[in-house]
Structure formats: structure tokens, C-alpha cells
Amino acid sequence: MPDILLRGGRVLDPAREFDAQADVLLKDGKIAAIERGLAAPGARAIEVTGCWVVSGLIDLHVHLREPGQEYKENIETGTAAAAAGGFTAVCCMPNTSPPNDTRAVTDLIVQRARDKGAVRVYPIGCITQGQKGETMADMGELQEAGCVAVSDDGRGVMNSEVMRRALEYARSFRMPLVQHCEDSALSAGGAMHEGLASTRFGIRAQPAAAESAMLARDLELVALTGGRYHMAHISCAESVRLIREAKQRGLPVTCEVTPHNLMLTDEACAGYHTFFKMNPPLRSASDQAALREALADGTIDAIATDHAPHSSVEKEVEFEQASNGVIGLETALALAVELVDAGVLTPAKLVMRMSAGPAKVLGLPGGSLAPGGPADVTVIDPKAAWICDPTRFRSKARNTPFGGRAMRGRAVLTVVGGRIVFSEEKLVA
Amino acid sequence: MTKGFTQRHLLGMENLTREEITTILDLGERFLEIADRPIKKVPTLRGKTVINLFLEPSTRTRTSFEIAAKRLSADGVNFTASSSSTVKGETLIDTAMNLDAMNPDIVVIRHAQAGSALLLSQRIRAGIVNAGDGAHEHPTQALLDASTIRAHKKKIEGLTVVICGDIDHSRVARSNIFALRTLGARVRVAGPRSLLPIGVENLGCEAFDRIEPALEGADVVMMLRIQLERKAGSRFPNTREYARYFGLNARRLALAKPDAIVMHPGPMNRGVEIDPGVADGPRSVILEQVSRGVAIRMAVLYLLGGGSGEEWSKS
Numbered sequence: 122m123p124d125i126l127l128r129g130g131r132v133l134d135p136a137r138e139f140d141a142q143a144d145v146l147l148k149d150g151k152i153a154a155i156e157r158g159l160a161a162p163g164a165r166a167i168e169v170t171g172c173w174v175v176s177g178l179i180d181l182h183v184h185l186r187e188p189g190q191e192y193k194e195n196i197e198t199g200t201a202a203a204a205a206g207g208f209t210a211v212c213c214m215p216n217t218s219p220p221n222d223t224r225a226v227t228d229l230i231v232q233r234a235r236d237k238g239a240v241r242v243y244p245i246g247c248i249t250q251g252q253k254g255e256t257m258a259d260m261g262e263l264q265e266a267g268c269v270a271v272s273d274d275g276r277g278v279m280n281s282e283v284m285r286r287a288l289e290y291a292r293s294f295r296m297p298l299v300q301h302c303e304d305s306a307l308s309a310g311g312a313m314h315e316g317l318a319s320t321r322f323g324i325r326a327q328p329a330a331a332e333s334a335m336l337a338r339d340l341e342l343v344a345l346t347g348g349r350y351h352m353a354h355i356s357c358a359e360s361v362r363l364i365r366e367a368k369q370r371g372l373p374v375t376c377e378v379t380p381h382n383l384m385l386t387d388e389a390c391a392g393y394h395t396f397f398k399m400n401p402p403l404r405s406a407s408d409q410a411a412l413r414e415a416l417a418d419g420t421i422d423a424i425a426t427d428h429a430p431h432s433s434v435e436k437e438v439e440f441e442q443a444s445n446g447v448i449g450l451e452t453a454l455a456l457a458v459e460l461v462d463a464g465v466l467t468p469a470k471l472v473m474r475m476s477a478g479p480a481k482v483l484g485l486p487g488g489s490l491a492p493g494g495p496a497d498v499t500v501i502d503p504k505a506a507w508i509c510d511p512t513r514f515r516s517k518a519r520n521t522p523f524g525g526r527a528m529r530g531r532a533v534l535t536v537v538g539g540r541i542v543f544s545e546e547k548l549v550a
Numbered sequence: 551m552t553k554g555f556t557q558r559h560l561l562g563m564e565n566l567t568r569e570e571i572t573t574i575l576d577l578g579e580r581f582l583e584i585a586d587r588p589i590k591k592v593p594t595l596r597g598k599t600v601i602n603l604f605l606e607p608s609t610r611t612r613t614s615f616e617i618a619a620k621r622l623s624a625d626g627v628n629f630t631a632s633s634s635s636t637v638k639g640e641t642l643i644d645t646a647m648n649l650d651a652m653n654p655d656i657v658v659i660r661h662a663q664a665g666s667a668l669l670l671s672q673r674i675r676a677g678i679v680n681a682g683d684g685a686h687e688h689p690t691q692a693l694l695d696a697s698t699i700r701a702h703k704k705k706i707e708g709l710t711v712v713i714c715g716d717i718d719h720s721r722v723a724r725s726n727i728f729a730l731r732t733l734g735a736r737v738r739v740a741g742p743r744s745l746l747p748i749g750v751e752n753l754g755c756e757a758f759d760r761i762e763p764a765l766e767g768a769d770v771v772m773m774l775r776i777q778l779e780r781k782a783g784s785r786f787p788n789t790r791e792y793a794r795y796f797g798l799n800a801r802r803l804a805l806a807k808p809d810a811i812v813m814h815p816g817p818m819n820r821g822v823e824i825d826p827g828v829a830d831g832p833r834s835v836i837l838e839q840v841s842r843g844v845a846i847r848m849a850v851l852y853l854l855g856g857g858s859g860e861e862w863s864k865s
Contacts, residue, residue, distance in 0.1 A: 321724075321753065323684050324684070325685070326748075393665025439661070439663040440669075
């Protein structure tokens with residue numbers, strides 16, 4: 122593995138409050154030096170003038186579908202999509218088939234990721250066996266096998282006693298608990314956000330309160346137990362208010378938001394196109410505004426895609442019948458750059474929310490360009506203009522709501538542990 | 551040819567103009583008399599194929615469309631849920647594409663899910679008539695309701711129309727709100743708060759959570775069926791209590807204008823949302839709605855089928 126010298130880029134490392142033009146030397150899988158005018162004989166020099174050089178992006182929330190649903194995605198294609206999107210690490214959710222609620226499943230994921238994965242894969246195990254919300258999964262063993270957190274993602278833990286004990290037990294292992302906040306009795310299978318749009322479209326809908334009610338309960342349980350709590354895909358203004366207050370109270374809580382909830386609203390469901398159906402659903406414009414504000418002020422710690430690949434079998438059907446979820450690994454960065462262009466984020470905040478923030482949320486390596494740290498680096502061309510063409514995705518899936526959108530900004534080089542896992546052709550000849 | 555309606559499909563009332571609606575209503579009036587002829591048939595759509603794709607139980611709407619097609623001499627074929635391949639696991643899109651391969655001119659679709667008529671219109675060449683998609687729209691019902699109202703009140707503009715009952719689950723309510731607003735009526739919706747959809751006021755109607763204040767001064771009272779099959783029963787204690795507080799009886803009807811008419815899209819739950827005495831009373835126009843339904847559906851099939859139509863183009 123040759124040394125790599127990234128020359129002339131804008132090095133953005135908000136974790137160390139560093140923002141300056143400099144060269145970055147990657148050596149032996151580590152970040153060796155960051156200086157202006159570095160001389161590195163023997164290193165492979167790559168000109169990245171005009172680009173941002175940042176610590177590798179980390180996605181806290183993806184579905185790689187392996188094992189069991191490889192027709193939708195697998196670890197090889199999912200991590201290839203991640204690399205192309207500028208991500209150097211992803212956390213994969215446990216709703217596989219079988220679910221990742223036992224060590225054997227985690228072992229398989231870890232091994233497949235080692236053999237086929239382009240980027241680092243951190244499995245998230247189940248909170249409860251079979252994601253049923255009843256009996257705790259073997260959290261200790263899951264952690265030993267490589268799980269970095271537990272979640273019943275796709276379902277909220279409805280039973281308050283089970284949730285309480287899970288928070289307590291996970292705390293013994295310093296394991297964060299990632300909750301999909303949804304009171305399923307209240308959401309009642311609603312296929313979109315309940316509001317004026319759902320009333321017009323006649324689509325069965327779920328109120329925002331189905332999310333915030335469970336979050337409010339959980340925050341009381343966090344106060345009771347001191348458990349480390351991360352809220353997956355926050356989507357409404359009321360949840361933002363609750364998280365903001367909880368942080369002010371000093372509770373150990375964090376949260377993430379999806380690019381689609383930042384960019385789209387429930388009005389997008391007007392054509393009943395199933396690529397706009399996901400859970401939590403697209404919310405109202407005022408929810409969207411609250412999410413953007415919270416992303417800017419740090420109430421929201423991370424952007425996470427909830428990359429949810431589906432085949433046409435799940436999506437080429439009636440709206441209410443379609444599976445929930447959209448893919449996001451290959452569009453998230455450009456949408457975040459769009460938020461920079463729109464003045465919602467600064468470049469430094471983009472890196473905070475897509476690299477440093479997520480690393481901190483789950484205590485993962487990376488998230489900074491500190492010399493001596495892993496050489497997980499993403500080079501971003503913030504001016505690159507492109508049209509989102511799903512047929513060119515590395516992902517097996519095509520279910521993006523952003524097909525055809527004019528994008529600006531993309532990863533031109535992704536390096537994991539000093540190894541180039543993705544590069545624009547013209548950049549590295 | 552009729553110039554007022556140039557759409558290829560009838561998917562809903564929300565995006566129709568007043569001129570388009572009026573064109574259908576006018577044509578429907580002219581088709582009414584065919585039902586009184588000794589031979590109830592005109593050759594207008596001879597050689598055209600109409601498929602009734604009914605994937606949700608329906609008797610009256612399907613029969614109404616079937617009669618409408620036959621009276622226009624179209625060849626009608628019924629494709630219903632029980633006999634269809636959907637029970638064998640075929641998707642709606644595959645079913646539609648198979649039907650399309652048989653080259654029908656019009657497909658009339660009734661389906662339990664919102665947006666299904668639109669989905670079909672994007673996938674097949676035939677003209678699509680939405681005969682009810684989930685809780686979204688049921689445009690021909692709104693058209694036949696407007697036709698009935700216009701016949702009795704000679705106009706729609708400026709009338710106060712109250713729609714009472716299970717608004718949330720009702721495609722009839724939505725289509726009527728859109729149509730009546732476009733035609734200039736004042737629309738009120740009323741029912742227990744647990745059956746009023748969020749934001750319904752923003753559709754341009756007034757919302758009431760008791761029916762008495764809504765009925766005051768009304769020209770038209772439209773009662774909706776409680777859709778127990780869509781679990782409406784969990785939204786209120788029981789049908790006895792519902793009838794007591796939200797049913798239309800003679801006492802409540804007295805709050806409306808003396809010449810107010812009473813409508814119901816059917817099928818009725820007698821003794822629940824409507825008292826039998828009112829349903830069968832002198833102000834009820836419920837059966838007339840059914841008669842006009844056939845004529846309105848003839849008008850819709852005619853317009854989408856692009857029938858030769860010289861005989862109908864002048865009044």
C-alpha cells in the first residue's frame with residue numbers, strides 16, 4: 122500500500138477546529154502529517170486543489186440487507202455505494218433475515234464485511250429477540266462479536282418496562298441504545314404524515330405525535346436509568362423540542378436526521394409515488410424548517426441516510442401497500458452540500474454532522490484528521506455539478522426520491538485505512 | 551364534439567375546472583331521458599370496450615357503470631376481486647398491463663387504496679375512470695350529487711351544503727368538497743371530531759364537531775355511511791350512541807331550510823346515520839341520486855370514449 126499525499130486541498134477538520142489549505146500525508150494506514158508544502162518522496166501525490174479534504178464520512182443508519190435479503194442489497198454493493206458517496210464507515214441495522222439478534226449473525230456480517238466490504242461496517246444488534254419488543258437480545262455477546270449499539274429499528278420498543286430494563290442492561294456494557302420512535306398503536310400503519318396533504322390525498326396517515334409521544338416516554342426512562350440513548354431519524358418539530366430540552370437537562374441523548382426529511386415534505390406524496398414513502402414519513406414544511414434549524418444549532422448530532430434498498434417488487438405497487446424506505450448513500454453528500462449552498466450549514470458543520478458527530482454518537486474511530494488516527498479520508502469537490510441518475514448507482518436498488526435532481530458536490534476520492542476505495546476516474550489516472 | 555372536457559381520464563374532482571364539471575353535468579342531463587325510452591339504448595359507443603375493474607366489493611357503483619356502458623352500446627366486461635388474479639398474488643400493475651394488452655378503450659377502477667387510479671393511468675393506454683380509490687376520491691359520485699342538487703335547486707353557486715358523518719374515511723366527502731367548492735357552494739362538514747380529518751378546514755370548508763350548528767340554514771344535507779369495514783367503529787363508542795348524537799332525524803332536519811333536500815350516497819346504515827323516516831321522507835332524493843348516477847356515468851364514458859356524438863353536441 123503506497124503512501125498517499127493529498128496536495129493543495131482545503132483541509133476541514135472541525136473536530137480540531139482546523140480549516141486551512143494544506144497537504145495531507147497518509148502513511149501505513151494512518152494520517153501521518155498535515156502541513157503546507159509537504160514533501161513526501163515515494164508517496165503517490167494526488168492534486169486536490171479546490172476540494173475539501175475531510176475525515177471520512179460515517180453513516181449511522183443503513184440497511185445492507187445481508188443476510189437474507191440479498192436481492193435488495195448486500196454488503197458488497199451496499200458498501201460500494203457508501204464508498205462512492207464518500208462514506209468510509211456505515212452502521213448496519215439489524216432487521217435482516219434472520220435479524221441480527223445473536224452472535225452468529227453478527228459474526229457473519231463482520232466476516233462478509235471483511236471479505237467484501239469497501240468501507241468499515243459496524244453492525245448494530247437487536248434490543249430484543251426477533252425485534253419483538255419482549256425479551257432482551259444477548260447484548261453482551263452481540264457487543265463482543267462487534268456490535269456497536271442495539272436497536273429494534275423499524276419498530277419502537279412499545280413496552281415501557283422492557284425499554285427501561287434494556288436501557289439499564291445496555292448501560293452496563295456502555296452500549297448506546299438506538300430507538301426507532303414510533304408508538305405503533307398511534308401510527309396504526311399510517312403510510313404518510315397526517316396533515317392537510319394526507320387529508321387531500323386520502324392516504325391513511327400517522328400523526329407526528331406517534332413519534333414524539335414515544336420519544337417523550339423514552340426521555341423519562343433515560344432520566345430514570347441514565348442509559349445512553351440515540352434517537353434514530355428524528356422527523357418532526359415536537360421531537361426537536363423534546364431533544365433540545367433533554368440536552369439542556371443534561372440527559373445522555375443524541376439524534377440523527379435523514380437527508381430526505383431535510384429536503385422534502387409530505388406534499389411530495391402528491392403523485393402517490395412509492396419512492397416518497399418511508400417511515401418516519403416526510404413531514405410538514407414547518408417540521409422540515411425545525412429540523413434544518415436543529416441541524417444547524419447542533420440539537421441534531423448527525424445526518425444519517427436510513428439507506429433502505431428495495432427491489433421493484435416492494436415498490437412497484439400501490440402506495441399504501443409499498444414497503445417503507447428510500448436509498449441515500451449516493452445522494453446524501455450532495456444534498457448536504459445543497460444545505461451549505463442554501464446557508465443552512467457551513468462547510469465545517471457539514472463535516473461535523475457527517476463525520477465528527479456520528480463518530481462521537483457511537484464512539485467510533487475516525488471523525489477527525491488528527492495525525493496518528495486512521496487514514497479514513499474523503500475528498501469532496503463542492504462545485505461538481507451532476508444529475509442524479511439512479512441507473513448509475515453502485516447500490517442494487519433504485520428507490521431514491523431524488524432521481525433527476527440537479528446536484529452539486531460529490532466525493533471524488535474515498536480512502537479507508539489508507540486504501541483508495543473510490544475515486545473519480547479523472548482524479549486518479 | 552364537446553369542447554368543455556378534454557381530459558383523457560377522470561381521476562378526481564380536485565383538478566377539474568368549473569367548465570369541465572358543467573360539461574359533464576349538462577351532458578348527463580341529456581342522457582337522463584334515455585332511461586325513459588322503451589328501448590334504453592343508443593349506439594354512441596358501439597364497438598368500444600369498457601372494463602369494470604372492481605377490486606373492492608361494490609354492487610351499486612359497478613351495476614351503475616355496467617348499465618351506463620350498455621345503454622351507450624359499449625361492450626362491458628366485469629373484472630371483480632373474487633374472480634381476479636389479484637387473489638393469486640398478481641400486482642395491480644400486472645393486472646392492468648394484461649388488461650391493456652386486450653386494448654380496452656376505458657377501464658373503470660374501484661380499489662381499496664388511494665392513488666390506484668392514478669397509478670393505472672400512468673401505466674396503460676386506456677382512459678381511466680376512478681370509481682373510488684381508498685379514502686381519496688369518487689368523482690362520479692360527486693358529479694351525480696351535483697347533478698341532483700342542481701336539478702332541485704336550479705343552481706349550486708351560493709348554496710349551503712352540509713356533509714355529515716364519517717368524513718375521514720370518505721372519498722365521497724373529498725370529491726364533493728372539491729366539486730362543490732369549484733361550483734361555488736358553501737360546504738360544511740360535520741361529525742364527531744374523531745371522524746374529521748386533520749386540516750379539513752383548509753380544503754375550503756367549515757368544520758363542525760356537532761351536526762346541529764352545521765345543519766342550521768342548510769340547503770342540502772348529505773349523510774355519509776359509517777364505514778365500519780374501515781374500522782370507523784373504533785372512533786366512537788357504538789352505533790346506538792352515534793345515532794343518538796350524530797344521526798339525522800326529523801328533529802335535526804328541522805334546523806335546515808324548510809326546502810332542504812336530504813342525500814345519501816348509499817348504502818345506508820338505517821337507524822345509524824339516518825333515521826328511516828327521514829331516508830324515506832318527502833325531502834329525501836336518495837333514489838334520484840341513483841337514477842342520475844347512470845346518466846352521469848354515461849356522460850363520463852361518452853366523453854372519455856370520444857364517441858361520435860353529433861346527436862348530443864347540440865341541445
